[in-house]
Amino acid sequence: MTGTASPTAIIVGAGHAAAELATNLRDHGWQGRILLIGDEPHPPYHRPPLSKAYLSGATTTEGLLIKPRATYEQANVELITGVRVSRIDREASTVHLADGATAHYDRLILTTGGRPRQLPVPHIQQAESAGNFHYLRTLQDVDRIRRQFEPSMRLVIIGGGYVGLEVAAVAVKHGLHVTVLEALPRVLARVTAPELSAFYESRHRQAGVDIRTDAQVSDVQLDPSGDAVSAVLCVDGSSVPADLVVVGIGLVPNVELAEEAGLAVDNGILVDEFGQTSDPKIYAAGDCTNHPNPLLGRRLRLESVPNALEQARCVASSICGKPKAYASIPWFWSDQFQLKLKMVGLSQGYDHLVIRGMPESDSFAAFYLKDGYVLAADTVNRPAEFMLGKRLISERIRIAPSRLADDGIPVKDMLPSI
Ligand SMILES: Cc1cc2nc3c(=O)[nH]c(=O)nc-3n(C[C@H](O)[C@H](O)[C@H](O)COP(=O)(O)OP(=O)(O)OC[C@H]3O[C@@H](n4cnc5c(N)ncnc54)[C@H](O)[C@@H]3O)c2cc1C
Numbered sequence: 001m002t003g004t005a006s007p008t009a010i011i012v013g014a015g016h017a018a019a020e021l022a023t024n025l026r027d028h029g030w031q032g033r034i035l036l037i038g039d040e041p042h043p044p045y046h047r048p049p050l051s052k053a054y055l056s057g058a059t060t061t062e063g064l065l066i067k068p069r070a071t072y073e074q075a076n077v078e079l080i081t082g083v084r085v086s087r088i089d090r091e092a093s094t095v096h097l098a099d100g101a102t103a104h105y106d107r108l109i110l111t112t113g114g115r116p117r118q119l120p121v122p123h124i125q126q127a128e129s130a131g132n133f134h135y136l137r138t139l140q141d142v143d144r145i146r147r148q149f150e151p152s153m154r155l156v157i158i159g160g161g162y163v164g165l166e167v168a169a170v171a172v173k174h175g176l177h178v179t180v181l182e183a184l185p186r187v188l189a190r191v192t193a194p195e196l197s198a199f200y201e202s203r204h205r206q207a208g209v210d211i212r213t214d215a216q217v218s219d220v221q222l223d224p225s226g227d228a229v230s231a232v233l234c235v236d237g238s239s240v241p242a243d244l245v246v247v248g249i250g251l252v253p254n255v256e257l258a259e260e261a262g263l264a265v266d267n268g269i270l271v272d273e274f275g276q277t278s279d280p281k282i283y284a285a286g287d288c289t290n291h292p293n294p295l296l297g298r299r300l301r302l303e304s305v306p307n308a309l310e311q312a313r314c315v316a317s318s319i320c321g322k323p324k325a326y327a328s329i330p331w332f333w334s335d336q337f338q339l340k341l342k343m344v345g346l347s348q349g350y351d352h353l354v355i356r357g358m359p360e361s362d363s364f365a366a367f368y369l370k371d372g373y374v375l376a377a378d379t380v381n382r383p384a385e386f387m388l389g390k391r392l393i394s395e396r397i398r399i400a401p402s403r404l405a406d407d408g409i410p411v412k413d414m415l416p417s418i
Contacts, residue, residue, distance in 0.1 A: 006031065006032040006033060007030075007031075007032040007033075007106035007107065008032050008033040008034075008035065008103070008104060008105050008106050008107075009025055009030060009032065009033070009034050009035070009105065009106065009107045009108075009109065009319065010034075010035045010037065010095055010103060010105040010107070010108050010109070011034070011035065011036045011037065011109045011111060012037055012085045012095065012108070012109070012110050012111065012112060012257065013037075013038055013039075013110065013111040013112040013113055013254070013286075013288075014036055014037070014038025014039075014040060014042075014043065014044045014079070014081060014111075015038070015044055015047065015111060015113050015286065015287075015308070016044065016046075016047065016066065016111075016286060016305050016308040016309060016312075017111035017113075017285040017286030017287075017308040017309070017311060017312040018036055018038065018044055018109075018111040018286075018312070019036075019043075019044035019066040019067055020308070020309045020312035020313060020316075021109055021111065021285065021312040021315060021316050022034055022036050022072065022075065022077040023067070023071065023072075023075050023077070024312060024313055024316035024317070025316045025319065025320065026075045026076070026077070027316075028316050028317050028319075028320035028322060029320050030316075030319070030320055032106065033078065034075070034076070034077045034078065035077075035078045035080065035103060035105075036072070036077055036078065036079050036080065037080045037083060037085055037095075037097065037103075038079075038080070038081050038082075038083075039082065039083060039084040039085075039098075040081065040082070040138060040139070040140070041081055041082045041140075042061070042065070042081060042139060043065055043066075043067070043069055043072065043079055043081060044065070044066045044067070045061075045064040045065050045066060045139060046064050046065075046066055046305075047137075047305070048305060048333075049064060050064075050136060050137075050138075050139065050141070050142045051136060051142075051162075051163050051166040051167050051170070052166055052170065052335050054139075054142055055142055055145065055146065055149075055166075055167065055170045056170045056173070056174070057146070061139065064139065080097075083097050083098055083099050083101075084097065084098040085097055085098075085257060086098045086257075087257070087260065087261075088108065088257060088258075088260075088261035088282075089261075090261055090262065090279060090281075090282075092104075093105050093106070093108075093281065095108065105281070106281070107281055107282075107283065107319050108281060108282045108283070109275075109282070109283045109284065109285065109315060109319075110257065110258055110269060110277070110282065110283070110284040110285075110288060111284065111285050111286045111288065111308070111312070112253075112254035112255075112257060112258075112284075112286075112288045113253075113254055113286060113287045113288055114137075114251040114252055114253045114254055114287045114288060114303065115137060115251070115252055115254060116135035116136070116137050116247065116248070116249075116250075116251060116252070117249050117250040117251060117252050118252075119158060119217065119220075119247045119249065121217060121218065121219045121220055122219050123219055123220050123221075123222065124220075126220075126222050126226060127220045127222070127229050127245070130222060130226070130227055130228050130229050131148075131227060131228060132148060132228045132229055132242070132243060132244045132245060133220070133228075133229045133245045133247070134244075134245065134246050134247070135246075135247050135248075136163055136167065136246055136247075136248055137251075145244070145246060148243070148244050149171065149174060149176065149244075150176070151174060151175030151176060152175060152176070152177065153176050153177070153243040153244050154176070154177045154179070154241055154242055154243045154244070155167075155168075155171050155176045155177065155178045155179070155242070155243070155244045155245075155246065156179050156181065156232045156240050156242040156244070156245050156246075157171075157178065157179070157180045157181070157245075157246050157247075157248065158181050158217055158232065158245065158246070158247045158248070158249060159180075159181075159182065159247060159248040159249040159250070160180050160181075160182030160184075160186075160187030160188065160189075160211065160213070161187075161188065161190070161191075161248055161249070161250070162188070162191075162332075162334045163248035164180055164182075164187075164246070164248040165180070165187060165188070165200060165204065165334070165336055166334060166335065166336055167246050167248065168180050168204060168209045168336075169204070169207070169209075169335075169336040169337050172204075172207050172208050172209050173207070173337075176244075177210075178208070178209045178210065179209075179210040179212065179240050180204070180209060180210070180211045180212065181212050181215040181217055181232065181234065181240065182211070182212065182213045182214075182215060183214070183215065183216045183217070184213065184214070185213050185214050186198070186201065186213055187200055187201055187204075187211060187213065188200060191343070191347070192343075192347065192366075192378055193347065193350075193353050193366055193368065193378075195353065195355060195359070195366060196366055196378055199359045199380070200336070201213075203336070203337060203339065203362075204336075207337060212240075215234050215236075215238075216234060216235040216236075217232055217233070217234055217235075218233050218234060218235045219233045220232055220233065220245070221233055221239065229242055229245050230242065232245060251287065251303055253267070253268045253269075253287060253288045253289075253301060254288050255268060255269050255288060258277065258282075258284070258288075261279075261282075263277045263278050263279055263282065264277065264278040265290075266290055267290050267301055268288055268289050268290030268291075268301040269284040269288050269289050269290065270289075270290050271283065271284050271285075271289045271290070271291050272291075272292065273291070273292055273294065273314075273325040273326050273327070274314060274315070274318040274323055274324070274325060274326070275289070275291070275311055275314055275315035275318060275326065276318070283315045283318070283319065284315075285308060285311035285312045285314075285315045286307070286308035286311060286312065287301070287302070287303045287307075287308060289301065289311065291311065291326060292326075293326070293327065293328070293330075294325070294327050295327050295328070295329055295394065296329075296330075296346065300330075300346075302330050304330060304331065304332045306328070306330070306331050306332070307328065307330060310326060310328045311326055314326045329344055329345055329390060329393050329394050330344070330345065330346060331343060331344040331345075331386075331390070338362065338381075339362060339380055339381060340380070340381050340383075341378060341379070341380050342378075342379050342382075342383070342386040343376065343377065343378045343379070344376060344377050344379075344386060344389045344390045344393060345368070345374070345375050345376030345377060345389065345393045346375065346376055347368040347375055347376035347378075348375075349370055349375065350368035350369060350370050350375050350376070351369065351370050351371070352368075352369040352370070352401060353366060353367070353368055353369070354366070354367040354369065354401045354404045354405045355367075355405065356382075356385060356404055356405055356406075356407050357382065357385075357407050358407075359380075362380065362381055363380060363381040363382055364379075364380055364381075364382065365377055365378065365379040365380070365382045365385035365386075365389070366378045366379075367389060367392075367401075367404050369401065372398050373392075373396055373398060374389060374392040374393050374397075374399065374404075375393065376389070376393065377389025377390075377392075377393070384411040384412075385411060387411075388411050388414055388415070391415065392415075397415060399414065399415075
């Protein structure tokens with residue numbers, strides 16, 4: 001902290017990391033002002049349900065809020081929504097807001113998240129101004145999609161990653177005709193083994209989703225009015241008619257604010273294990289950071305809620321003079337149909353895959369091993385195996401693949417005190 005009587009902490013971006021940071025700063029004894037400034041019109045809200053319960057109508061906007069508004073008031077956090085921070089002046093230690101206001105900081109924390117990767121096609125500008133072409137990152141995006149979510153509509157989803165598949169699962173249940181176009185030879189190719197991709201492709205097809213792999217999108221076609229996309233065109237010459245298009249092809253971290261202020265940036269804002277940037281007064285947390293992970297022995301940028309929360313806790317603690325280094329095994333979840341997928345660790349570079357249980361039963365786990373150690377686990381409707389995987393990875397416990405594969409051995413007997 002600085003020597004001033006009432007130092008100010010400013011948090012830029014009102015998402016998962018920000019909500020956790022604001023109250024954690026108070027809990028750790030930050031006495032001064034806390035300003036939380038976000039450009040969306042809402043207080044921080046849960047983003048994962050956007051492609052799940054919120055899209056299906058099972059939860060409301062109020063139900064999405066991470067903390068009730070009263071929590072910020074009680075913690076004396078000044079929440080400013082609907083205003084973008086447009087510039088950081090590091091010399092003056094101020095931030096400039098898009099509405100012309102400025103605010104002084106003693107500590108600045110960037111939790112700016114990311115934005116959807118733009119579809120790289122020739123008619124992208126016309127598509128983006130059409131009413132039926134959508135990305136999915138914000139509540140407003142989903143509100144727009146939901147207004148067009150009518151049974152029998154032809155929905156084309158570009159991208160067979162988690163977000164695309166979650167939208168497909170909700171839409172097909174809602175009676176839409178759904179096509180998923182995935183450029184790679186299988187869905188979820190960047191994050192799971194071929195066995196998992198095959199499982200998800202088969203479940204989607206059984207539910208009526210038309211999954212097309214190796215389907216590279218070359219452009220979109222607009223109807224004669226130019227107000228709507230009428231088809232998605234593929235490199236192989238095929239054309240997929242569309243009433244509604246949702247694009248989910250990845251995320252670009254929001255680093256421009258940091259970059260323009262001269263902070264070190266490389267696929268994310270570069271931070272150390274305490275979340276500190278190349279400027280000791282400025283920290284960052286969440287999807288926008290490129291951070292070191294001592295458990296994995298390398299730097300990485302993650303897009304997951306658990307990561308955003310844990311980084312936020314470390315930053316809050318470190319800012320309040322109790323340095324806490326970030327060291328967590330990444331984990332993530334995805335809900336599609338009745339399938340609760342929980343993943344832990346990162347599977348890249350695995351040399352052996354062990355499947356425990358039967359995929360046909362919709363209850364199984366895939367363990368990814370390298371040199372006899374578990375790197376990652378994908379568990380479908382198997383919470384106990386998720387916990388087992390977490391422990392095997394974080395404690396680097398060796399386990400015989402034959403034991404892992406033997407579904408007859410209860411998880412509690414796999415390791416002592418699980
Ligand atoms: C549809 C969907 C489903 C998901 N499902 C899962 C899931 O199942 N499990 C999981 O772990 N993760 C999931 N994620 C990812 C998860 O939501 C993110 O990892 C998480 O939101 C990251 O939190 P964050 O605080 O870093 O960023 P965000 O939540 O993105 O918040 C950043 C905020 O900063 C704002 N901002 C940016 N720049 C400025 C500026 N200059 N001034 C003011 N405000 C600014 C942004 O508009 C945004 O509101 C999902 C994401 C999406 C979009």
